[in-house]
Amino acid sequence: MERLTNSLRVRLTSVVLVIHAALVPLLYLGVSAIVEDGYAELFVNPLRSNSRLIADELEAADAQEFPRYAGALLDSVVLSGQVVFAEITDGAQTLHSSLSSVSPGRARGDDFEFADHGDQVYYISHRVKRGTRWVVLRLGFDEGPTLERIAAAKRRVLAAVLAFTAASIAVAIWLSAVIARPMVRLQEAAKRVAGGDVHTELQMHSSIREVRELNHHLERMRQELVGTNDRLESEIRGREASEQKRLDLERRLLHRERIASIGTLAGGVAHEFNNILTPILLYSQIALDDTAPDGALARDLTRIVAAAHRARSLVNRILTFSREMHSQEPAVFSLRPTVEEALALMRAIVPANIEVDFDASEDGTAVQGDPSLVHQVVINLCTNAYQAMRRTGGRLSVKLRGIDNPGDGQINPGSYALLEVGDTGHGMEQAVILHIFEPFFTTRDVGEGTGLGLSVVHGIVTSMGGSITVESAVGQGTTFRVYLPAAAAQVCERSGALG
Amino acid sequence: MASILVVDDEPEVGEAIRRVLARAGFLVAVANSAEDGLRRMDEQRPDIVITDVIMPKVHGLELITMLLSRHPRVRIIAISGGGSFGPLAYKPDAISTHAYLAAAREAGAQELLTKPFDMSDLLAAVRKLLPN
Structure with a gap:
């Protein structure tokens, strides 16, 4: 300069x-x-x-x-x-x-x-x-x-x-200063623009007409640059958002496909297993029948029968999972009676040191799907909640209401029935939360859980077009939120068609 | 003495059922396919047929329909271990044991058993279907 x-x-x-x-x-x-x-x-x-x-x-x-x-x-x-x-x-x-x-x-x-x-x-x-x-x-x-x-x-x-x-020399010096001053400003402005600051207005005030015109043209160029910049930025943001959306969709689709293929596999394995278990159970029962009841052999055979029964119940759970991975005949139903029915079952199971609350509003909680699957969702979430509080006791709170979601990144915009299942149990670490919806992932001891519960829930919820989110803090508890698309419109359509 | 035909594509399953029923004093024959089952049916005229639902080639539901069309008085117990494969045309989405058995009941089976079942459940089902 x-x-x-x-x-x-x-x-x-x-x-x-x-x-x-x-x-x-x-x-x-x-x-x-x-x-x-x-x-x-x-x-x-x-x-x-x-x-x-x-x-x-x-x-x-x-x-x-x-x-x-x-x-x-x-x-x-x-x-x-x-x-x-x-x-x-x-x-x-x-x-x-x-x-x-x-x-x-x-x-x-x-x-x-x-x-x-x-x-x-x-x-x-x-x-x-x-x-x-x-x-x-x-x-x-x-x-x-x-x-x-x-x-x-x-x-x-x-x-x-x-x-x-x-x-003459004085005039030359003065003239050069008059010409140089706007040039210096122009240079500074060009440096600013090159450095990324395109938002400061160019201000080369000068009595020289050419300089004023130069300023005018450069200022227009700058404004055009700002406009182009803004357009590019918003375009980039839009692309990033749609790319994110696409990735999200892809991830969910992949998850669903994985769950479905695991379901199919599990179904096949379960069929074979049931066939294998049948002779085991029958022969051990025949043998037990032929044995003196108080002997060691009878005791061993009883154990075989018990083990076969446990195997049967495990296979049944896998089959249930497999079934739920496939779509069902959809129907429109209100969530409240289904959730209440499931909670009645839970109340019978949970010990006295766990309090069960239910807070429900009727509006906007009709959804389309299979009520037995929603039943299963409530049972699975409540079972997890109860197991997180089994030793310490606490409060299992279930909430049901209709919401209008404007779209907050995790959940697409629209009307939803929101089912919240919260506990005051031990909570989960972030590393655990990342995997909870994967099949066969479990934090429980061997034999205590199949690790299918939450992936079943996830599969059911996504098959109904919904989403599930989890919020958890170690030592404070966990809350699952299930968003199922509200089905008010479909109810009207159907009753209209019937009428 | 009541006679029973067991149809199951798994020989081990058929043999175990045969053992249980033979011990209880029934006359038992075992077939390992639906075709074999139909032939033995014509030969032996059993009182009760115990059939698997998911079998290759001709599956249990078809077998039940054919049996009943030829021998309307035969009593049928359907057994299934469920699963997600098999030539089942009926309700392809429904893959639970219950769905198979529900289909079997619709086809004409009087009793339904889920594999693996207890000896006592098997005997109870058989006795339920005998006239006296």
């Missing part, structure tokens, strides 16, 4: 200086010559006519009186002041004014050069007729005052030329 100012100023000033260095001596010399010539003519012309007059007077003089008259005339001429030298030469005889301040020896011949010889005297000669002969009148005039005036005039010219040069 400093360098720009300097270079611009220096350049403009040096250009002005070079021009002046070339022109000023010429100007000075030219003007001086004119002044000198003018003064010389002013000085010389009257002297010529004056000396002519004197020569005429001498010619008119009486021949007898001539020497005396000429002497008196020369003296009077010298006395008048302007003439510093006067003589008349008649052949070999020279008559010289006794009052001349210039000595006769220094007088020269017919010399009309002004300011010559350095004696500051200007000589004029006239040939004057005296009878039949010619005499020569020579007069010397004082050049001093005129020379002084010329010198003074030259000094004034020099002063004027120097003043003009100084003024």
Whole structure:
């Protein structure tokens, strides 16, 4: 920025200086010559006519009186002041004014050069007729005052030329500053824009029209840049959002597919298992029947039967999971009676140190799906909640209400029936929360749970077009929120179709 | 003495059922496919048929329909271990044991048993279907 100012100023000033260095001596010399010539003519012309007059007077003089008259005339001429030298030469005889301040020896011949010889005297000669002969009148005039005036005039010219040069340089400096200032601002603005700050207005106020126009055009360019920037930014944001949405959808779809394929696999395994368990159970029961009831063999066989029964109940749970991974005949139903029924079951199971609350509003809680699946969701969530509080006791609170979700990132916008199942149990760590909806993931001891409960819940909820979220804090408890799309519209359609 | 035909594509299952019923004093024959079951049915004319639902080629539901069309007086117990495969055309979405058995009941089975069942449940079902 400093360098720009300097270079611009220096350049403009040096250009002005070079021009002046070339022109000023010429100007000075030219003007001086004119002044000198003018003064010389002013000085010389009257002297010529004056000396002519004197020569005429001498010619008119009486021949007898001539020497005396000429002497008196020369003296009077010298006395008048302007003439510093006067003589008349008649052949070999020279008559010289006794009052001349210039000595006769220094007088020269017919010399009309002004300011010559350095004696500051200007000589004029006239040939004057005296009878039949010619005499020569020579007069010397004082050049001093005129020379002084010329010198003074030259000094004034020099002063004027120097003043003009100084003024030009000052103007050059001022002009460069006027031009440089907006350029410096422009440079700063360009630097800002390049640095990413496109939102500051360009302000190059200047009296120079071109600079104002430049500012106007650059400002329009900047505004266009801001507009383009904003458009690009919002486009990028939009793309990021839709990409996020797509990824989200893909993830959910993948999860569903995984659950469904696991369901199919589980169904196949369960079928085989049931076939294998049948002979185990029957043969061990036959053997038990054939054995004395109190012996060790009977005890062992009883254990085999019990193990087979446990295996049967495990396979049944896997089958239930498998079944629920496949879609059911959808129907519109109100959630409240289903949830109440499930809670009645839970109340029978949970110990006295766990309190069960139910808070429900009827509005907006009709959904489309299979009530038995929702029943299963409530049972699974409540079972988890109860198991989280089994040792410590606490409160199991279930809430049901209709909500309008404007879309908060996790849940798509729309009307939902919201089922909340909260406990005051041990809560979960973030690492656990990440996996809770995966099949066969369990934190319980071996044999206590299949690890299918929450993935069943997740599968059911997503198959109904809903979502499930979990909020948990270690030591404080966990709340699951199930959002099922409200089915009010479908209820109307159906009743309309029936009517 | 009542006679019983057991149809199951798993020989081990059929044999276990045969053992239980033979011990209880019934005359028991075992077939390992629906076709084999139909042939034995025509030969032996049993009082009761115990049939699996999910079997390759001809499945239990078809077998029940065919049996009843030929021998309307035969009594049928359907057994199933459920699962998600099999040539079941009936309610393809419903894959639970209960769904299979419900289909079997619709086809004409009087008693339904879920595999694996207890010996006592099997005997109780058989006795329920005998006239005296």
